[in-house]
Amino acid sequence: MARHGGRGWYGQVAAAALGVTGVAVAASLWTAQAGPVDTRSGAGTSAHRTAPKAAPVSVEIAHASDQGARGVNITIDDGPDPVWTPQVLQVLKEYGVKATFCMIGPQAEAHPDLVKAVVAAGHRLCDHTVSHDVTMDKKSEAYQSQQILDAERMITKASGGVRPLYYRAPGGAFTPYSRKLAASHGMRPLGWNVDSKDFERPGTEAVVATVKDEMSNGPTVLFHDAGGDRSETVAALREVLPWLKEQGYSFGFPVR
Numbered sequence: 001m002a003r004h005g006g007r008g009w010y011g012q013v014a015a016a017a018l019g020v021t022g023v024a025v026a027a028s029l030w031t032a033q034a035g036p037v038d039t040r041s042g043a044g045t046s047a048h049r050t051a052p053k054a055a056p057v058s059v060e061i062a063h064a065s066d067q068g069a070r071g072v073n074i075t076i077d078d079g080p081d082p083v084w085t086p087q088v089l090q091v092l093k094e095y096g097v098k099a100t101f102c103m104i105g106p107q108a109e110a111h112p113d114l115v116k117a118v119v120a121a122g123h124r125l126c127d128h129t130v131s132h133d134v135t136m137d138k139k140s141e142a143y144q145s146q147q148i149l150d151a152e153r154m155i156t157k158a159s160g161g162v163r164p165l166y167y168r169a170p171g172g173a174f175t176p177y178s179r180k181l182a183a184s185h186g187m188r189p190l191g192w193n194v195d196s197k198d199f200e201r202p203g204t205e206a207v208v209a210t211v212k213d214e215m216s217n218g219p220t221v222l223f224h225d226a227g228g229d230r231s232e233t234v235a236a237l238r239e240v241l242p243w244l245k246e247q248g249y250s251f252g253f254p255v256r
């Protein structure tokens with residue numbers, strides 16, 4: 001039953017996403033028209049073929065919330081997934097919560113409708129690499145670069161031009177190099193303070209209890225919308241989000 005409800009909602013978001021696509025098309029037409037102006041001002045021709053580079057951000061791993069001391073950042077990793085992402089989006093919508101979605105590049109490429117739905121609902125995008133290699137901190141810089149920048153391109157293309165604003169290393173396997181590279185592309189390295197442990201499926205109440213017990217660790221909370229049956233995640237969010245509100249937390253985004 002829940003999935004049928006989700007589908008009805010999903011149709012509305014898909015329609016909204018078409019509007020986003022329209023904006024992206026208009027923007028690229030504008031860029032094409034602006035081309036000759038750039039040439040006269042001396043800009044290289046390659047600038048016409050690539051999107052303007054994002055402004056660099058700090059290389060330090062972010063944990064804080066833009067809502068301050070009583071802020072909380074909900075982060076949703078490893079998607080998008082055609083079954084679970086719409087259900088997570090539905091719960092977030094019900095409680096008026098904006099979250100940060102750390103996406104795997106090829107999954108974003110396979111489900112651009114979901115990426116557009118995430119953006120259309122006001123959530124933020126985060127680059128979670130191509131292959132989710134939790135040992136990438138032991139690999140070459142060339143490999144790390146490919147993992148991060150290919151995923152950035154896949155996510156940005158799938159979103160219709162909306163860039164990921166953060167980079168979260170799989171399993172937290174950051175390196176000084178990967179943090180610097182991501183930051184130079186406008187993606188703030190993003191950590192977490194509270195691992196809900198939802199990925200291990202310990203039962204909905206255990207996930208809820210972990211979040212409640214560990215909120216004193218800091219504002220950034222980790223959940224997952226892919227990688228297996230995420231029904232516990234969806235159920236846990238239904239309990240955690242209103243509880244956080246009752247505790248006086250404000251939902252925000254990680255600082256950049």
Ligand SMILES: [Zn+2]
Binds near residue numbers: 077078128132170171
């Ligand atoms: Zn992950």
